[in-house]
Amino acid sequence: MISKHTSAYRGVLRELRRSIEPSRKVNTSIVSHFRCVVQSxxxxxxxxxxxDLDNATLLLRSxxxxxxxxxxxxxxxxLxxxxxxxAxxxxxxxxxxxLHKKDTS
Incomplete structure (x- = not known):
């Protein structure tokens, strides 16, 4: 059985992955910070x-x-x-x- 802390941490990571552009990866320093917070x-x-983790997940989702x-x-x-x-x-x-552009010559 997964602990509540682990599921909350995974929820934050899931929202982090969804919130960034598809071509970019999640910043490893953000992930390590959340990991340290959860561990402590x-x-x-x-x-x-x-x-706090549920609130962070809700903020990222919102x-x-x-x-x-x-x-x-x-x-x-x-634009x-x-x-x-x-437009x-x-x-x-x-x-x-x-618009007319002036010639400088």
Whole structure:
């Protein structure tokens, strides 16, 4: 049977893996920090660690969901200011004029 500490630790690691971009790996220092925290609390027999780990898991899950909802319902959030203006103009049926660039010669 898996201990409560181990399952909470695995839950945090699972959310860490899900929260990062697919092309990147989980930072080993974050994993080792969580491992040290769980190990130290396991030895002290403090029940508060389970609550803290559950809260960390919930925070990671909520951040991931928030990012997903932003991408879904606000497609302009990751654009530059100029790209956002062009996209907004296109949304209402307008095209931005092509700006004339001065020749320095």
């Amino acid at each position: 609390y396991r030895e002290s027999k403090d029940p508060q660690i389970l609550v 951040q991931r969901e928030h990012k997903r909802l932003l991408e879904r319902y606000n497609p302009l959030f990751d 530059t200011a100029e790209e956002r203006i062009h 907004t103009a296109r949304r209402v049926g307008l095209d931005m004029p092509v």
